[in-house]
Amino acid sequence: MHMNKSIITLTILAAAFCAAASLQAQDKQTLDLLVSKGLISRAEADTVAKKSATVIKPNQKGIKSLKLEGRLQVQYEYLDNNDAGTDPKSTFLLRRIFLGMGADLGGGWKANIVADFANEKGGYIEKAHISKEFDGDIFNGTADFGYKKINFAVEEYESSSKLWTVERSLATRYFAEGADKRKLGLAGRHTGVFWNGKVNQLKGLYYGASVSTAYNNSPIGVPEGYTNNLMYTANAAYKAKFDCGKIEVGANLAYTNGTNVMGKDGYRYGDMFGFNPYIKASIMGLDIWGELLMAHVENGISDGVNATPMGANLGFEYKFDAGDLGQIAPTVRLSWLDTDGRGVKISDGVRDSNATNTFDRGKSIYVGLNWYINGNAIKYQLGYEYARFEGGHNSAFSSADANAFRTQIQILF
Numbered sequence: 001m002h003m004n005k006s007i008i009t010l011t012i013l014a015a016a017f018c019a020a021a022s023l024q025a026q027d028k029q030t031l032d033l034l035v036s037k038g039l040i041s042r043a044e045a046d047t048v049a050k051k052s053a054t055v056i057k058p059n060q061k062g063i064k065s066l067k068l069e070g071r072l073q074v075q076y077e078y079l080d081n082n083d084a085g086t087d088p089k090s091t092f093l094l095r096r097i098f099l100g101m102g103a104d105l106g107g108g109w110k111a112n113i114v115a116d117f118a119n120e121k122g123g124y125i126e127k128a129h130i131s132k133e134f135d136g137d138i139f140n141g142t143a144d145f146g147y148k149k150i151n152f153a154v155e156e157y158e159s160s161s162k163l164w165t166v167e168r169s170l171a172t173r174y175f176a177e178g179a180d181k182r183k184l185g186l187a188g189r190h191t192g193v194f195w196n197g198k199v200n201q202l203k204g205l206y207y208g209a210s211v212s213t214a215y216n217n218s219p220i221g222v223p224e225g226y227t228n229n230l231m232y233t234a235n236a237a238y239k240a241k242f243d244c245g246k247i248e249v250g251a252n253l254a255y256t257n258g259t260n261v262m263g264k265d266g267y268r269y270g271d272m273f274g275f276n277p278y279i280k281a282s283i284m285g286l287d288i289w290g291e292l293l294m295a296h297v298e299n300g301i302s303d304g305v306n307a308t309p310m311g312a313n314l315g316f317e318y319k320f321d322a323g324d325l326g327q328i329a330p331t332v333r334l335s336w337l338d339t340d341g342r343g344v345k346i347s348d349g350v351r352d353s354n355a356t357n358t359f360d361r362g363k364s365i366y367v368g369l370n371w372y373i374n375g376n377a378i379k380y381q382l383g384y385e386y387a388r389f390e391g392g393h394n395s396a397f398s399s400a401d402a403n404a405f406r407t408q409i410q411i412l413f
Contacts, residue, residue, distance in 0.1 A: 064104045069114065070413045071098035071161055079353045081346050081402035086354035094118045095408060096160060098126060108133035125219045127189065134197075141197025141208075147219040148194060151208055151235040152252045153187035154278045154291045155313055161376050164287075164317045166383050166406040169335035170349025170362050171311030175274070175293050178217050179263030182343045182358065184295055184309065186254055186274050188216040190231060206250075207236045214256040214272075231256040245283040252276040261297055270298030270306075290314040301341045311337040319372070327372040331383075337362045343393055346402050350387055353402055360391030364402075377412045 073095040080088040100114030110133070114126040129146025149157040155168050156176040168176075172187075179185025192212025199205040214231040215222045237250025254274040262268045278291035293311040300307030317331040337344060338361045347355035349362050368383025385404040392398040 062105055064106045067102040067104070068413075069098070069100045069102065071096055071410070073160075073408055073410045075166065075406060075408040077352060078405040079350065079403070081350075081353060081355075081400055083346055083354070083356050083400040083402075084397055085356045086346075089352060089354065100126070108135070128219065129194075137200060139197065140200055141195060144194040144196075147189055147191045149189050150187060150194070150210055150212060150231070150233050150254065151196075152233060152254045152274055152276050153293060154252075154276070154280070154289065155315075156187045161379075161410060161412055164315055164329075164331040164370060165333050165366050165368060165385075166381050166408045167351050167385075167404075169313050169333060169366070170344070170364050170387060171293055171313055171335045171337045173349055173351065174309065174311060174337055174339070174344055175295065176216075177348065179215070179260065181262045181265040182339065182345065183263070183348055184272070184274075184297065185216045185259075185263060186272065186295055189219070190214075190216050191219055191221075192230070204239045205236070206239065207234075209234045214259040226260050229256055229258040231259075245281065247282075248280040250278055252278070261300055268299050268303065270300065272297050285318060287317045287319075288315070297342070305341075307340045307342050309337070309339045309342055311335070317370070325371075326374060326378075329370040329372065331366075331368050331370055333366040335362075335364045335366075344389065346387070346389055346400060349389075350385065350402050350404050353404070357397045357400065358393040359389035359400065360393070362387060362389045364388070376410070379410045380408070381410070382407045 074092070075095040076092050078088065078090045095118060097117040098114055099117065100112065102110060102112040104110050110131040111129070112131065113128045115124045116126040117124060119126075125147060127146070127148045129144045129148050131145075132143045134141060134143070151157055153172050153175050155163070155172040173183070175184050176187035177183045177185065190210070190212035192210055194208070194210040194212070196208040197206070199207065210233045212231050212233075213222060214229050215226050231254060233252065233254045235250060235252040237248055239248045240246065252274075253276070256272050258269050259272050260267055261270045261272065272295060274293075274295040276291060276293055278289070280289040281287070291313050293313075295309050297307045297309065299305065300309075313333065313335050315331065315333040317329050319327045319329040322328050337349065341360060343358040343360060344362055345355040345358055347353045349364070364385055364387035366383055366385040368381060371380040373379065383406055385406075387402040387404070388399065389402070390399045392400070
């Protein structure tokens with residue numbers, strides 16, 4: 001049944017892309033005609049072609065346009081660590097296969113649905129929401145109703161197509177991946193109502209809020225045995241541009257009054273509060289971002305014993321112009337995590353790694369090179385990450401080292 005649904009979905013999307021290709025061919029003919037008449041130059045036509053998005057204009061009443069989107073990431077990874085009983089991994093994989101459509105119904109109403117056919121663990125839905133845009137003196141922003149990522153953990157809610165690293169950090173994964181007796185499941189995708197707006201009277205000031213399910217990465221409801229309590233978030237940021245660059249400073253807050261702090265490993269309930277200040281800056285071609293992640297978890301270790309896990313990320317990237325070859329960008333990311341007794345396995349922090357033992361702390365450094373052949377639309381990444389885990393819960397294994405080599409090519413369309 002799942003296979004039949006996938007085939008039907010792919011067939012519909014394939015038909016839509018065929019129609020889009022026809023429209024794109026017509027656009028190319030129009031640009032070629034303008035060049036032949038001397039109205040625009042070939043360089044200007046090429047620039048327009050690169051920036052243009054394929055839009056289908058359907059005949060259905062009330063729908064202004066439909067927009068197609070897709071993302072394909074092909075990755076190779078080699079993973080090794082000295083945790084007990086683990087073997088190295090070496091494999092190719094399709095990391096992401098995104099296909100989606102967006103509809104503009106006019107009057108500020110929009111809808112967006114994206115499926116990830118490479119993700120079976122958390123379902124195929126990447127995001128699905130209805131949006132209403134407001135352009136008033138007081139309410140200026142967008143309200144979303146549906147399934148999407150909350151504003152918590154900057155590296156998590158940043159699009160995977162724009163990451164400087166092949167994979168997200170151990171600190172981010174600990175706060176965002178599905179909840180269990182170690183990982184928090186705080187950030188990531190939730191179902192609810194979301195608002196992101198700006199203050200007209202104070203240029204550069206942005207804010208947001210949401211009310212959603214506390215349980216993450218499940219678009220169709222809360223599994224049996226989990227609490228139906230809600231999660232509440234709020235965020236604010238200030239953005240400014242200068243002659244030498246730009247900066248953004250902000251903070252994200254999240255609170256839920258009674259989530260299952262054991263996740264799939266059992267049932268123990270407690271309040272959870274998260275705090276996430278961050279900064280992003282671009283100064284004379286150097287891009288920098290950093291964030292602090294903190295959560296207070298009631299009954300986080302055992303009934304009556306709370307935990308306050310903390311993490312931090314710091315990243316750098318500098319782009320060198322390579323002419324017709326695009327841009328070459330070396331990048332570095334540092335990450336740190338202290339679980340305050342809840343514990344973390346290597347597989348929690350380093351994606352796809354084998355793991356046996358549980359540790360209390362972890363830190364990592366990622367060094368990589370990004371080749372922006374055509375911005376993020378065609379991007380090649382190469383990176384190595386070294387991680388060290390300490391404070392072993394098994395006295396025979398007080399620490400462990402992990403190594404991850406990854407390379408990935410990405411196409412956006």
